[in-house]
Amino acid sequence: MTDDRGLSCAQLQEISAEIALGVLPADEQAAAMAHLERCPACGARVHELALTADALLELVPDSEPPTGFEGRVLERLGSTPARRATHRERWRRVALATAAAAAGLALGGGGWVLGSLSGRPVLAAPITSPAQPHVLTAQLTGGGHPMGQAFAYTGTSPWMYLSVDADGHSGTVQCRLQRADGSTVVLGAFTLDGDGYGHWGGPYPAGAAPVTGVRLLAANGSPLATATFVASQALPEHRQQPAVW
Amino acid sequence: MAGDPEIAAAFVRRFQSRVFGVAIGVVGDAQLAEDIAQQTFEQAYRHAQVYDPRRGSVRTWLSAIAHNQAIDALRAHKATPVAPADLEDMVETVTDTPERYALTAEAAVELRRAVAALPRDQARAVVMAGIYGMTAQQVADFEKVPLGTAKTRIRAATGKLRASLATRQVDHD
Numbered sequence: 001m002t003d004d005r006g007l008s009c010a011q012l013q014e015i016s017a018e019i020a021l022g023v024l025p026a027d028e029q030a031a032a033m034a035h036l037e038r039c040p041a042c043g044a045r046v047h048e049l050a051l052t053a054d055a056l057l058e059l060v061p062d063s064e065p066p067t068g069f070e071g072r073v074l075e076r077l078g079s080t081p082a083r084r085a086t087h088r089e090r091w092r093r094v095a096l097a098t099a100a101a102a103a104g105l106a107l108g109g110g111g112w113v114l115g116s117l118s119g120r121p122v123l124a125a126p127i128t129s130p131a132q133p134h135v136l137t138a139q140l141t142g143g144g145h146p147m148g149q150a151f152a153y154t155g156t157s158p159w160m161y162l163s164v165d166a167d168g169h170s171g172t173v174q175c176r177l178q179r180a181d182g183s184t185v186v187l188g189a190f191t192l193d194g195d196g197y198g199h200w201g202g203p204y205p206a207g208a209a210p211v212t213g214v215r216l217l218a219a220n221g222s223p224l225a226t227a228t229f230v231a232s233q234a235l236p237e238h239r240q241q242p243a244v245w
Numbered sequence: 246m247a248g249d250p251e252i253a254a255a256f257v258r259r260f261q262s263r264v265f266g267v268a269i270g271v272v273g274d275a276q277l278a279e280d281i282a283q284q285t286f287e288q289a290y291r292h293a294q295v296y297d298p299r300r301g302s303v304r305t306w307l308s309a310i311a312h313n314q315a316i317d318a319l320r321a322h323k324a325t326p327v328a329p330a331d332l333e334d335m336v337e338t339v340t341d342t343p344e345r346y347a348l349t350a351e352a353a354v355e356l357r358r359a360v361a362a363l364p365r366d367q368a369r370a371v372v373m374a375g376i377y378g379m380t381a382q383q384v385a386d387f388e389k390v391p392l393g394t395a396k397t398r399i400r401a402a403t404g405k406l407r408a409s410l411a412t413r414q415v416d417h418d
Contacts, residue, residue, distance in 0.1 A: 014396070014400065015396075016400075017374075017399050017400045017402075017403035017404065018374070018380075018381060018396070018399060018400075020403065021371075021374045021375045021378075021399070021403065022313070022316075022378065023374045023378060023379060023380045023381065023399075024380075025380055025382070048407055048411075049403055049404075049407055051407075051410070052403060052406050052407040052410055053375055053403070054305050054308070054309065055353065055356050055406075055410055056339070056356065056360075056371070056375045056376065056406065057267060057305075057308045057309070057312055057375070057376070058305075058308070058353045058356070059338070059339035059353060059356060059357055059360065060266060060267050060270035060271075060335075060338070060339070060376060061266055061270070061338065062262040062263050062265075062266040063262060063265050063266035063269050063270070064261075064262050064265070065261050065262065065264075065265035065278075065279060065282055066275065066279060069257075069261055069265070069279060069282070069283075070254065070257045070258055070261060072279075072283060073257050073261070073282075073283050073286045073287075074253055074254060074257065076283055076286075076287060077253060077286070077287060077290055
């Protein structure tokens with residue numbers, strides 16, 4: 001295919017390695033990204049090459065940092081008890097991501113995402129391999145509007161993770177799990193900030209009936225948002241050991 | 246889920262050698278590498294929502310952040326991304342015999358062999374681009390070859406490495 005700016009698949013493939021390695025000159029990036037947004041085939045190829053680039057970094061050996069590094073990092077992040085308390089949710093998220101990695105997650109769906117951690121584009125390509133069967137994903141919706149995303153890991157040591165962006169809502173919300181047999185269980189409560197943003201993650205009790213969805217309730221008990229997982233994906237959880245990093 | 250101080254400390258302890266390893270591997274200076282490694286954990290902390298399980302493990306994610314930070318530092322601190330001797334050392338490192346890395350994942354061992362099997366100019370090109378973040382033009386200038394030749398080397402090398410991994414699932418930490 002050829003996009004509006006005339007970049008063909010053949011031309012894109014000429015530079016696909018440079019895209020994947022993150023070294024395509026800035027003045028060439030816009031046309032490349034425009035093509036990739038329209039062309040899943042080229043996107044899949046660049047994604048594969050990006051995984052190769054990631055693997056190449058693995059050949060750079062690990063190296064122990066200087067003595068005291070850990071303490072200096074924690075100090076930089078805010079090591080006083082009062083400040084640490086405010087960071088708990090974010091670290092929960094990181095820890096949960098780690099648990100997800102330990103479980104070998106591969107989430108399906110999604111299109112190209114151009115983020116930036118430190119000035120260079122970070123590409124998140126569509127998945128080309130089958131999604132991990134124990135992972136359920138669903139959009140949280142409330143009042144007909146998208147309000148975030150729910151992820152459930154139903155394999156070893158099941159857990160749920162919610163990322164909420166609910167404009168106009170703030171304060172404490174309750175997360176309630178729903179199962180196919182009609183039963184529900186309260187998983188926990190967390191806080192949405194003034195912008196309606198918040199996230200929560202944690203384990204949930206294994207059960208015989210598959211997880212079908214999750215509901216968010218406002219502090220007064222009124223429904224705020226729901227997410228319904230695809231029924232065909234739902235699987236009963238395994239009762240096994242917790243995942244480790 | 247454990248409390249915040251324990252999670253933060255355990256997280257840093259778990260991944261610090263990987264993050265510092267990438268940083269010092271790219272910039273070569275211990276003090277600068279430590280600063281990059283600290284920035285990496287700060288970035289991870291601020292941008293945990295950017296973590297994309299589709300792209301690989303947390304280890305891979307942190308490596309990518311450290312790599313980006315290190316490349317930015319190289320561009321800010323050095324006119325030339327890598328000295329010829331350092332490039333040679335890195336090419337030797339990434340093609341070193343697997344026996345030295347007994348605990349390395351099988352996929353990494355396979356990739357190491359694949360890099361070692363590349364023509365030397367292609368191995369150098371993919372290390373320059375993939376590890377030191379050099380553009381094709383910088384590779385061309387460094388190697389004193391036409392831009393098209395540098396692009397071809399990068400493309401050919403990356404394609405061969407991808408093929409070597411195609412039938413293997415990259416190890417997830």
